[in-house]
Amino acid sequence: MSTSSSGPGTATQPPGRGPVRSGSPRTSRTARNHAPITLTGLLVKVVLLGLVAGIAVWAAFPLIEAELWVGLAVLLATTAGLFYLYLTPRHIPVKYLIPGTLFLVAFQIIPVLYTASTAFTNFGDGHRGSKDDAIVAIQSGSVTQVPGSVQYPLTVATKGDPATGALVFLVTDPQTNTVSVGDTEGLRPLDAGSVTVAPGGKVTAADGYQILNFGEASTRSKDITDMVVPTSGGALRSSGLSRAYEGKAVRAYDAGCDCIRDSETGKTWTADGKVGSFVAADGETLAQGWQVNVGLRNFADVLTDPAISGPFFSTLIWNFAFALGSTGFTFLLGMGIALALHSPRMRGTNFYRVLLILPYAMPSFAMLLVWRDMFNTDFGLINNLFGLGVDWFGETWSARLAVLLVQLWLGYPYMFLVTTGALQAIPRELTEATSVDGASPFQSFRAVTMPLLLVAISPLLIASFAYNFNNFNAIQFVTEGGPFPADNPTAGATDLLITYTYRLAFGAQGAEYGLAAAVSIFIFAIVATVSAISFSRTRKQEEVYS
Amino acid sequence: MSTRTEAPVANRNATGRRNRWFAQVGWRHLVGILAVAFSLFPILFVVSAALNPLGTLSSTELVPTGASLENFTNLFERTAFGRWFLNSLLLAGVASFASIFLSALAAYAFSRMRFAGRRVGLLSLLLIQMFPQFLAIVAIFLIFTKVTELWPVIGFNTPWGLFLLYMGAALGANTWLMKGFFDTLPKELDESATMDGASHAQIFFRIMLPLVAPILAVTGLLAFIGSINEFVIANVFLTNTNSKTLAVGMFGLVAGERNNNFGIFAAGTLLTAIPTVLVFQLLQRYIVNGLTAGAVKG
Numbered sequence: 001m002s003t004s005s006s007g008p009g010t011a012t013q014p015p016g017r018g019p020v021r022s023g024s025p026r027t028s029r030t031a032r033n034h035a036p037i038t039l040t041g042l043l044v045k046v047v048l049l050g051l052v053a054g055i056a057v058w059a060a061f062p063l064i065e066a067e068l069w070v071g072l073a074v075l076l077a078t079t080a081g082l083f084y085l086y087l088t089p090r091h092i093p094v095k096y097l098i099p100g101t102l103f104l105v106a107f108q109i110i111p112v113l114y115t116a117s118t119a120f121t122n123f124g125d126g127h128r129g130s131k132d133d134a135i136v137a138i139q140s141g142s143v144t145q146v147p148g149s150v151q152y153p154l155t156v157a158t159k160g161d162p163a164t165g166a167l168v169f170l171v172t173d174p175q176t177n178t179v180s181v182g183d184t185e186g187l188r189p190l191d192a193g194s195v196t197v198a199p200g201g202k203v204t205a206a207d208g209y210q211i212l213n214f215g216e217a218s219t220r221s222k223d224i225t226d227m228v229v230p231t232s233g234g235a236l237r238s239s240g241l242s243r244a245y246e247g248k249a250v251r252a253y254d255a256g257c258d259c260i261r262d263s264e265t266g267k268t269w270t271a272d273g274k275v276g277s278f279v280a281a282d283g284e285t286l287a288q289g290w291q292v293n294v295g296l297r298n299f300a301d302v303l304t305d306p307a308i309s310g311p312f313f314s315t316l317i318w319n320f321a322f323a324l325g326s327t328g329f330t331f332l333l334g335m336g337i338a339l340a341l342h343s344p345r346m347r348g349t350n351f352y353r354v355l356l357i358l359p360y361a362m363p364s365f366a367m368l369l370v371w372r373d374m375f376n377t378d379f380g381l382i383n384n385l386f387g388l389g390v391d392w393f394g395e396t397w398s399a400r401l402a403v404l405l406v407q408l409w410l411g412y413p414y415m416f417l418v419t420t421g422a423l424q425a426i427p428r429e430l431t432e433a434t435s436v437d438g439a440s441p442f443q444s445f446r447a448v449t450m451p452l453l454l455v456a457i458s459p460l461l462i463a464s465f466a467y468n469f470n471n472f473n474a475i476q477f478v479t480e481g482g483p484f485p486a487d488n489p490t491a492g493a494t495d496l497l498i499t500y501t502y503r504l505a506f507g508a509q510g511a512e513y514g515l516a517a518a519v520s521i522f523i524f525a526i527v528a529t530v531s532a533i534s535f536s537r538t539r540k541q542e543e544v545y546s
Numbered sequence: 547m548s549t550r551t552e553a554p555v556a557n558r559n560a561t562g563r564r565n566r567w568f569a570q571v572g573w574r575h576l577v578g579i580l581a582v583a584f585s586l587f588p589i590l591f592v593v594s595a596a597l598n599p600l601g602t603l604s605s606t607e608l609v610p611t612g613a614s615l616e617n618f619t620n621l622f623e624r625t626a627f628g629r630w631f632l633n634s635l636l637l638a639g640v641a642s643f644a645s646i647f648l649s650a651l652a653a654y655a656f657s658r659m660r661f662a663g664r665r666v667g668l669l670s671l672l673l674i675q676m677f678p679q680f681l682a683i684v685a686i687f688l689i690f691t692k693v694t695e696l697w698p699v700i701g702f703n704t705p706w707g708l709f710l711l712y713m714g715a716a717l718g719a720n721t722w723l724m725k726g727f728f729d730t731l732p733k734e735l736d737e738s739a740t741m742d743g744a745s746h747a748q749i750f751f752r753i754m755l756p757l758v759a760p761i762l763a764v765t766g767l768l769a770f771i772g773s774i775n776e777f778v779i780a781n782v783f784l785t786n787t788n789s790k791t792l793a794v795g796m797f798g799l800v801a802g803e804r805n806n807n808f809g810i811f812a813a814g815t816l817l818t819a820i821p822t823v824l825v826f827q828l829l830q831r832y833i834v835n836g837l838t839a840g841a842v843k844g
Contacts, residue, residue, distance in 0.1 A: 038745075038748075041745070041747055059697065062696040062697055063696065066695075066696060068696075092655075092659065092746055093655045093659045093661040093664075094661075096651040096652060096654055096655035096659075096750075097651070097652050097655050097656075097667070099648050099651060100648035100649060100651065100652045100717035100721070101652075101717070103648065103710065103713040103714040103717065104674065104714055104717045104718065106710075106714060107679075107686075107710055107711050107713065107714025107715070108674060108677075108679055108682075108714045108715060108717075108718070109674065110685075110689070111679070111682035111685040111686045111689060112674070112677050112681075112682050112685075114682065114685035114688070114689065115681065115682045115684065115685045118684065118685065336577070337577060337578070337581045340573070340574045340577040340578065341574060341577070341578055343570075343571065343574055345570060345571050346571060346574050346575075348575075348578075349578075352578040352581070352582060353830070354827060354830070355582045355585060355586060356578075356581055356582060356585050357585075357826065357830070358585055358586065358589060358823065359585050359588075359589070360826070361771075361819065361822045361823045361826035361827075362589065362815070362819045362822075362823070363774060363775060363792070363793075363815060363818040363819055363822065364771075364775050365775045365777055365792075365793045365796075365797070366792075366793075366796060366811070366814070366815040366818060366819075367588065367592075367815070369796075369797070369800055369811070370588060370591070370592055370811075370812070370815065371588065373808060374588065374591065376603065378604070379603055379604035379805075380603075381606075381608060384607075385608060409584070409585075409588065413585065416581075417833060466676060470678050470681070472680065472777075472778055473775065473777055476777075477777075477797075498678075498680075498681070501681070502683070502778070505683070505684050506782075513684045516684060517684060517685075520681040520682070523681060524676060524677045524681065527676050528673060528676045528677075531676060
């Protein structure tokens with residue numbers, strides 16, 4: 001950051017400029033504010049603002065159709081703001097800042113705020129929608145075929161593409177012969193003129209719907225089995241691909257006691273607004289719940305719940321070790337090689353450099369996967385080459401060593417590059433002077449080269465630490481967080497907080513978005529604190545140097 | 547100091563010279579060779595796997611045992627590699643170019659203008675940058691589910707949605723580096739241009755941009771490499787085979803059939819590396835300067 005303490009505008013000009021400006025003291029400001037309007041400038045402005053207007057109009061129609069008035073208002077305000085900003089000669093800095101800021105706000109800040117607000121909820125699998133959604137899901141999920149259930153001839157169809165479109169059931173009532181279309185919203189009768197019904201009640205064509213043939217229906221058979229169409233008396237489910245039955249919901253919601261009652265067993269589950277679930281007297285919770293605000297519970301769980309805090313803290317410690325190790329080892333190796341090659345008598349340094357930085361230019365995602373295969377126990381290169389039989393990813397410490405080794409390979413060319421650059425910026429006279437004074441090369445390195453090097457490199461070391469602290473690819477592609485302890489399949493030995501979070505949110509165990517968001521906030525706080533402390537320390541160093 | 551020509555002494559001198567040469571220069575070459583070997587052996591392994599006609603991991607040695615282009619032809623015939631390559635190149639190319647331009651605009655304002663909120667702006671950029679975008683992946687997923695409903699053109703499985711996201715992440719990351727470089731340009735340059743009646747836009751496009759071209763190239767290249775390697779967001783975003791990027795597509799290639807697809811995968815790795823390695827070698831000199839210039843100035 002600039003250390004200049006001078007005020008805004010013209011005051012930054014050196015005093016030597018005085019005489020030139022003395023005639024009209026505000027020349028420079030006026031020149032900036034009333035710049036000559038060039039033809040190209042005007043043309044570019046018209047084209048770009050026209051583009052903005054075009055995009056705004058295009059974006060507005062879906063918003064109007066969906067009746068999202070707040071969204072429309074934001075869109076209008078943004079567009080009007082942009083027009084005002086670029087048509088007035090004022091607010092010059094904002095003109096340069098606003099394009100990037102718009103993207104930053106929309107795609108970085110809003111997601112971050114959204115994440116922060118998610119951290120205070122129980123959002124996740126089973127807690128996605130509202131309480132009403134949960135009740136519908138519980139009721140229709142408990143639909144079973146009872147004696148006397150009505151059977152319907154069924155035709156499965158989709159809206160749009162047969163492979164991906166939303167499924168609908170076309171059923172014919174055996175008594176009245178009316179054809180109805182059913183989806184997750186419910187059952188609606190169809191106009192008799194728009195459908196063709198074969199004898200026996202099977203629908204063979206319907207306007208606006210794609211009838212699935214047998215093959216198409218089989219590939220989506222799981223979706224068809226899971227599909228539930230709520231009806232007044234219960235719900236419609238398929239039995240096979242050509243018949244449907246109207247079953248009765250065994251579990252029903254009772255608004256009087258705010259509870260779910262099972263008509264077969266008589267058991268009741270009462271709604272608990274604090275956790276967003278229906279809970280029975282014996283503590284049993286129904287899987288289907290709803291989203292509620294849980295306050296600081298996710299944060300508290302991370303710190304105190306032994307099932308979460310145990311893995312969290314051991315992961316945190318390894319996370320620090322990994323980030324420090326990745327940064328430190330790469331720096332030491334990179335610097336060592338840079339120092340070795342940095343000599344006036346050295347020939348061919350360019351040749352070495354071209355080959356040395358190849359790992360940095362290779363696609364890292366692919367090379368991480370290659371490294372994983374090189375550590376393969378049975379036919380991996382490392383074991384074959386050195387005649388070892390190490391189960392690299394099976395043991396905690398060998399897996400950690402392997403991960404650090406991969407990081408070293410990927411990272412040291414970068415450190416080599418930046419140290420080479422920084423070394424070239426250190427005047428040779430300094431080290432020559434120390435050798436005249438009788439210092440050994442090692443003494444002069446410690447007293448002169450190293451401190452100067454660190455001033456130049458330490459911001460990069462901090463950035464590298466912050467990057468590696470969240471180096472998702474490095475872990476996910478090499479070990480996927482493993483090896484996992486037998487009793488906990490969610491937190492492995494090489495897991496970083498970020499891979500752990502990802503597994504919480506998208507893992508096979510069921511999504512826990514709220515908890516994952518809380519861990520994200522913790523990660524952010526840790527990285528921000530570490531970086532802030534180290535930045536303020538290097539800033540002091542830098543002031544000494546300059 | 548010997549002037550005699552007796553054989554043993556000459557030998558001793560030669561040995562001494564060789565020792566001194568080794569102490570001063572020779573060991574440096576030794577370090578260099580060892581480092582190059584460390585750098586190259588995984589790459590040699592990939593080359594060997596790509597040329598290996600059997601194309602499996604278990605049959606691949608460090609040194610190529612055979613040579614065939616079968617893996618390369620298989621790569622194009624059996625997968626949508628060409629499509630992924632094009633997607634990645636276009637997406638990373640356009641996104642890094644556009645984001646560098648936006649960052650340069652912001653860096654120019656932060657470096658050359660003094661305005662209310664400048665310090666706060668710089669500090670908040672630094673802070674926001676510490677919250678990596680993919681930590682918010684859940685939120686991004688939910689937001690774009692809605693966006694896909696409203697505007698399918700920029701939703702899931704389109705390059706545009708990803709493009710917008712990468713642009714959002716760019717400002718914080720690059721503005722600091724560029725501002726450091728802008729600060730090193732003498733202020734007198736644009737002040738005298740102002741005196742001559744140049745507008746701020748003319749100063750930016752005609753004077754500043756040409757002067758900072760090297761740093762633009764370097765940050766552009768780094769942003770390009772970053773986008774090519776980005777996996778988490780792209781993986782959530784792109785599920786159609788034809789819309790995938792290299793990282794997502796090639797990960798799918800070895801996610802299941804690790805051993806059998808290894809040759810094809812290695813061939814893909816080599817082809818992916820070609821554009822970056824070429825540009826890297828071209829810009830090498832600037833990269834060293836660019837990285838450290840940003841560093842020294844913070």
